[in-house]
Amino acid sequence: MLEPEVESRPWPEQLAVDGASFREQLAYLLERSAFYRQKLAGHDTTVGLAEIAQLPLTEKDELRATRTSENPFGTQLCAEPHELLRIYSTSGTTGEPSYIPLTAGDLDNWVTGSARSYAASGISAGQRIVSTYNAGPFVAGAALASFDRIGLCHIPVGTGNTDRLVHAIERLRPEAAVLTPSYAAYLAENHDLRDSSVERVLVAGELGGGEPAFRDRLEEGWGAKVTEAMGIGDIGISLWGECEEQDGMHLGARGFVHAELIEPETGAALELEDGATGELVLTHLRHRAAPLLRFRTRDHVQVRASSCPCGRTGPRVRCIGRTDDMLIVRGVNVFPAAVREVVSAFAPDVSGQILVRPQKAGVKQEPPLPVSVELAAGTVAAPALAHAIGDRLREVLLVRTTVELVPWGSLQRSEYKSMLVERPS
Numbered sequence: 386m387l388e389p390e391v392e393s394r395p396w397p398e399q400l401a402v403d404g405a406s407f408r409e410q411l412a413y414l415l416e417r418s419a420f421y422r423q424k425l426a427g428h429d430t431t432v433g434l435a436e437i438a439q440l441p442l443t444e445k446d447e448l449r450a451t452r453t454s455e456n457p458f459g460t461q462l463c464a465e466p467h468e469l470l471r472i473y474s475t476s477g478t479t480g481e482p483s484y485i486p487l488t489a490g491d492l493d494n495w496v497t498g499s500a501r502s503y504a505a506s507g508i509s510a511g512q513r514i515v516s517t518y519n520a521g522p523f524v525a526g527a528a529l530a531s532f533d534r535i536g537l538c539h540i541p542v543g544t545g546n547t548d549r550l551v552h553a554i555e556r557l558r559p560e561a562a563v564l565t566p567s568y569a570a571y572l573a574e575n576h577d578l579r580d581s582s583v584e585r586v587l588v589a590g591e592l593g594g595g596e597p598a599f600r601d602r603l604e605e606g607w608g609a610k611v612t613e614a615m616g617i618g619d620i621g622i623s624l625w626g627e628c629e630e631q632d633g634m635h636l637g638a639r640g641f642v643h644a645e646l647i648e649p650e651t652g653a654a655l656e657l658e659d660g661a662t663g664e665l666v667l668t669h670l671r672h673r674a675a676p677l678l679r680f681r682t683r684d685h686v687q688v689r690a691s692s693c694p695c696g697r698t699g700p701r702v703r704c705i706g707r708t709d710d711m712l713i714v715r716g717v718n719v720f721p722a723a724v725r726e727v728v729s730a731f732a733p734d735v736s737g738q739i740l741v742r743p744q745k746a747g748v749k750q751e752p753p754l755p756v757s758v759e760l761a762a763g764t765v766a767a768p769a770l771a772h773a774i775g776d777r778l779r780e781v782l783l784v785r786t787t788v789e790l791v792p793w794g795s796l797q798r799s800e801y802k803s804m805l806v807e808r809p810s
């Protein structure tokens with residue numbers, strides 16, 4: 386454990402510390418943030434952390450709406466220009482990029498939380514780690530600083546240069562590699578890494594590392610233990626990180642960020658109790674540049690609240706999908722990642738690659754939902770297999786599908802993020 390006195394602190398004590406931070410953060414927002422002064426007008430701003438659900442949620446679109454050419458950060462900006470130390474941008478999938486400003490303290494807290502999350506995997510000072518992120522303008526660059534904080538010898542090789550990566554693994558013999566699960570799968574399919582020096586594969590940047598069948602495939606291909614980490618650009622990098630027990634991610638950013646769960650359709654608060662699922666909502670506790678209150682992450686998670694043998698306290702989460710990918714098939718919520726998880730259990734007959742192909746645009750769909758399932762190399766399509774997969778999907782996810790088996794290699798591989806849904810244009 387990187388910081389045992391923090392990471393193993395009894396959870397009620399953590400909540401007491403966070404409660405004090407929350408009051409200060411709320412006062413800071415009311416003093417400095419025009420956005421939150423307006424948003425919180427008419428709300429009781431004397432509430433404590435236990436009553437946080439009485440305050441309104443923050444949506445990404447609301448923040449975006451306050452940006453102007455004069456104020457590209459929007460009205461939630463709290464810091465003076467001279468206080469900013471770093472400005473990241475998002476990839477801007479819906480148009481212009483969003484800017485994420487940080488003060489020196491914000492950046493330091495990000496790196497602290499991220500270092501705890503990555504160290505939870507078991508990597509330790511003195512070991513070598515090869516990284517494959519071309520961080521450029523994106524927040525992932527700050528995550529790379531957490532490797533220095535842990536005391537690792539960091540070997541950056543960037544994305545899109547598999548030869549350089551494989552060469553670095555062969556010659557420099559790192560104990561760990563950090564990459565997206567898609568890229569980890571791509572490498573394992575195309576290179577024999579089972580006897581490499583890599584003992585730990587740390588995956589982040591998209592879903593997959595926590596899906597049992599997908600994880601098994603990665604672990605077999607790499608001959609290494611696979612653990613995952615997860616962050617969200619607007620709130621922080623690698624906020625969550627999985628330990629060697631591989632049973633959900635711990636909140637490495639504890640003390641800096643407060644986590645809640647809501648029911649996505651209504652926004653109603655849910656208890657963070659064992660087995661609960663819902664959308665993750667995050668609140669900054671000690672942020673300065675542009676802190677966010679009850680920010681909807683669009684990540685759907687499942688909670689583990691049992692105590693973890695590693696000694697870290699607090700609830701753990703596993704991400705099961707993104708709101709934006711969710712389909713509703715005759716009233717049933719279906720996440721493409723959950724389809725992949727069910728299908729992957731049919732290995733070694735299937736490759737683990739799938740593509741959900743809804744027939745119409747939008748969230749609501751009529752059954753059957755078309756799903757393409759890629760066969761493993763050398764496997765011949767058999768109607769019985771398609772039926773068995775369809776039956777299993779219906780049993781586990783309560784959704785009727787039409788399963789089309791497609792030859793190995795026919796679904797697109799990505800070195801960064803896999804596409805799991807193809808919507809009609």
Ligand SMILES: [Zn+2]
Nearest residue numbers: 628630693695
């Ligand atoms: Zn643990």
